[in-house]
Amino acid sequence: MDIDLQDIRKYFGSVKANDGISMHLKGGQIYGLLGENGAGKSTLMKILSGYQPADQGQILLDNQASTFQSPAQALNCGIGMLYQEPLDFPPFKIIDNYLLGRDSRLNLDYKLVEKELNDYFSHYNFELDLQAFVDSLSLGERQQLELIRLLAGGAKALILDEPTTGISAEQKDILFAAMRTIAHEEGRTIILVSHKLDEVQELCDHAFVLQKGRLVGEIDIPCPNEKLVEMMFGQIPERSDRAPLVMDVPKLELLDLTISTYRLRVEHINLTIQAGEVFGLAGLEGSGQGLLQKACAGLIKPESGVILLDGQDVTQWSYHRMQAAQVAYVPAGRLEAGLVAGLSITEHMILAQPEHSFFIDWNEATDLSDSRIEQYQIVGKPDTYADELSGGNQQRLLYALLNSPLKLLLLEHPTRGLDVRSTNWIWDKLYRRRGDGTAIMFMSADLDEIIERSDRIAVFSGGVMSRIVEAKDTDVEELGHLIGGSE
Amino acid sequence: MNARRIFTVLWPAVPIIAALLFTAGLLVIYDTSPLDALDSIFQGAFGDQSKVLSVMAFWVPLTLCAVGLVITFTAGLWNIGIEGQLILGSIAASWVALKVNAPAPLQIPLEILAAMLAGALWAAISAVLKTRGKVHEIFSGLALNNLAIILTNYLISGPWQPPEGGTFRGTSPFPDIALLPRFADSRFSPISFVITLIAIGLVYVTLRGTFWGLKLKALGKNPFSSFLLGVASERETILAMMFCGALAGLGGAVRVLSWFDSLRQSISGGIGFLALLVVMLAGYRLLWVPFISFFFSVILNGSITLQLRTQLHSSIGGILTGVLVLLVLLFGDSRIFKFLQQEGKDERA
Numbered sequence: 001m002d003i004d005l006q007d008i009r010k011y012f013g014s015v016k017a018n019d020g021i022s023m024h025l026k027g028g029q030i031y032g033l034l035g036e037n038g039a040g041k042s043t044l045m046k047i048l049s050g051y052q053p054a055d056q057g058q059i060l061l062d063n064q065a066s067t068f069q070s071p072a073q074a075l076n077c078g079i080g081m082l083y084q085e086p087l088d089f090p091p092f093k094i095i096d097n098y099l100l101g102r103d104s105r106l107n108l109d110y111k112l113v114e115k116e117l118n119d120y121f122s123h124y125n126f127e128l129d130l131q132a133f134v135d136s137l138s139l140g141e142r143q144q145l146e147l148i149r150l151l152a153g154g155a156k157a158l159i160l161d162e163p164t165t166g167i168s169a170e171q172k173d174i175l176f177a178a179m180r181t182i183a184h185e186e187g188r189t190i191i192l193v194s195h196k197l198d199e200v201q202e203l204c205d206h207a208f209v210l211q212k213g214r215l216v217g218e219i220d221i222p223c224p225n226e227k228l229v230e231m232m233f234g235q236i237p238e239r240s241d242r243a244p245l246v247m248d249v250p251k252l253e254l255l256d257l258t259i260s261t262y263r264l265r266v267e268h269i270n271l272t273i274q275a276g277e278v279f280g281l282a283g284l285e286g287s288g289q290g291l292l293q294k295a296c297a298g299l300i301k302p303e304s305g306v307i308l309l310d311g312q313d314v315t316q317w318s319y320h321r322m323q324a325a326q327v328a329y330v331p332a333g334r335l336e337a338g339l340v341a342g343l344s345i346t347e348h349m350i351l352a353q354p355e356h357s358f359f360i361d362w363n364e365a366t367d368l369s370d371s372r373i374e375q376y377q378i379v380g381k382p383d384t385y386a387d388e389l390s391g392g393n394q395q396r397l398l399y400a401l402l403n404s405p406l407k408l409l410l411l412e413h414p415t416r417g418l419d420v421r422s423t424n425w426i427w428d429k430l431y432r433r434r435g436d437g438t439a440i441m442f443m444s445a446d447l448d449e450i451i452e453r454s455d456r457i458a459v460f461s462g463g464v465m466s467r468i469v470e471a472k473d474t475d476v477e478e479l480g481h482l483i484g485g486s487e
Numbered sequence: 488m489n490a491r492r493i494f495t496v497l498w499p500a501v502p503i504i505a506a507l508l509f510t511a512g513l514l515v516i517y518d519t520s521p522l523d524a525l526d527s528i529f530q531g532a533f534g535d536q537s538k539v540l541s542v543m544a545f546w547v548p549l550t551l552c553a554v555g556l557v558i559t560f561t562a563g564l565w566n567i568g569i570e571g572q573l574i575l576g577s578i579a580a581s582w583v584a585l586k587v588n589a590p591a592p593l594q595i596p597l598e599i600l601a602a603m604l605a606g607a608l609w610a611a612i613s614a615v616l617k618t619r620g621k622v623h624e625i626f627s628g629l630a631l632n633n634l635a636i637i638l639t640n641y642l643i644s645g646p647w648q649p650p651e652g653g654t655f656r657g658t659s660p661f662p663d664i665a666l667l668p669r670f671a672d673s674r675f676s677p678i679s680f681v682i683t684l685i686a687i688g689l690v691y692v693t694l695r696g697t698f699w700g701l702k703l704k705a706l707g708k709n710p711f712s713s714f715l716l717g718v719a720s721e722r723e724t725i726l727a728m729m730f731c732g733a734l735a736g737l738g739g740a741v742r743v744l745s746w747f748d749s750l751r752q753s754i755s756g757g758i759g760f761l762a763l764l765v766v767m768l769a770g771y772r773l774l775w776v777p778f779i780s781f782f783f784s785v786i787l788n789g790s791i792t793l794q795l796r797t798q799l800h801s802s803i804g805g806i807l808t809g810v811l812v813l814l815v816l817l818f819g820d821s822r823i824f825k826f827l828q829q830e831g832k833d834e835r836a
Binding site: 319320323329331335336337338339340341342343347348350351352356357358359360362401 | 696697698699701702704705708709711712713714715716717718719
């Protein structure tokens, strides 16, 4: 099926999630949709799959203008979306789950459906037991089931959102083979939304790249990874010269650290960060850099390995114990994680202090927040609620809450959504902490920021950490290689 | 903003007025003048000294429970188990009254301490089940409420049954020395009233002026951010529940030591559940709680006189408060209430 997206726009408040995207997709082809987090991929795919309407623009399916209000309507028009978490009914048997998806009214013809399902399964080399319960299946098997449901529902175009996250290598091979059959032999259109460049290279025929809500490029696959990286991140300006303050004192040492979650395994990390060093973690979202930071903050326990802070083994320490040992973690979530809506700036200040008396000295606390408000140029008063502040001021408040001195400062996307002036200003504040011997480790989706602000850089790709590169000697080409997962 | 403030302040009156109108309609159907009924209720609550004292005696445990709940609601906890915590307080106070012979000046303090401890521990079970077992406090609270009732029934029909037996469901009356001194032959104990005022002040200071109170406030609004800011959620959750449980237990002691003079079946009189309603109606604002609680005491006590005067069953007071419950829930589901409630939480001490 041919799909034409014409000038799709979707705004959330002042955020332009999709800012006039047009693209043309032909039947029988597999397309990759690339872009960093927040580039607008999910929004665009939700619009195409009927999950939410566009504010403006048109969708043409085989040259017919189509509108749909729900995913069910979209499927009727031939568009099916496979979500990261399959939409199935875990307590059901496979066959019941499938029957539920088909509106066969009162008559449940098990024999017919059994044959139908088995035909599909053998056609795509899936091996599933029809009598098995859905919750006994692996994520990959549930995906296969969902795929069949969509195809049986008449999907002529399939959208797959990060389909290989959390499935085994064999399941990935089966899935990719099935997708090739579905597209190249059966003439359906496939859109693969992915962060993993090597998968896009392996499977797709053509890739679209989004950046900040706009389509910034398209290219035939295979192509060099750097090309894709350059399109995703844009041109990177030259790094400015800056004297490093790296001391010859190891602050944080990671020895053969392995972190494991059900989605991703980060193995055998060996890394030493010096006092006064700024260490940047690059990589596409969810490649393992976030897990590493959480492990260093004490928020998740590593499976094996050792974390040393100033030479002391802190591997098993809880987050609060790390906090008391002057390790600070600044998450990206602001009001979801970090600040409390409905509490004032002063109340945040009191909570964040390392020492507390039983009774609150409100005068002293108000004085403290007055001085921090001035120091961090927050537009607000001591009794302003955190949720009444603008996003940039919330970010400043997060930094204003940090105590001094700190041994280790862990930052998630330290300047996401801030303008250039605020960004420079925040980094200036952060750099001043290096004199205390603070080691700073940060992750960012901005290659720009990583190269400009770090002393050294490590790149994560699918849970694997690259060799460590010197920020002043690297360029976007080298990082592109590493982000793509190749040395 | 100003209009919103006025709305917020007046909000608790809306379901009250609606419930009064509904009850008035019901009275008209039964050929009773609503004004007469209102007068009866008023007379029943304020007609003479003993009636006023009765209202006050009912108000004490209700208010103790309600101010305790302000603490748990602040921490984002639904302490439905307060009913059981109150009952355990009654049981513990009764145990001391029946089984312990302390010197006179210690007897009553011991009873009260035992009651507070029992209520706190009963609440701690819910809290630990929540923090360690991921059992929501509503479910554990309901289960523990039932267990508390069963325990009461077992005690009064088994080990603590009065020697003379009989049909009366309760223990023998406690010795006078074990009972709170009561005012002019009424059920009202001035000491308990003073204790309640202290409890209100204590909760006010806790929420306004202590670091612990601020931690609870943060926890109730965003547990994860609070955790990142350094609040140990498990410890604070358990302490908040125990604080509330101790006040409920104290209320339970007042029930057996001044309202009654022995442990009875249905000792709580549903006061724990009423207290939940009081706090919700007060929009979670501590300073409203004593007044809403007083209003409840007036209606429920006044309707006893209503029965004597009009032959209508005294459950008309129950109907009024019951309808109020429904209306609060009904209005509570509307978006405007949630919005105002949030405002109320923000403005709360």
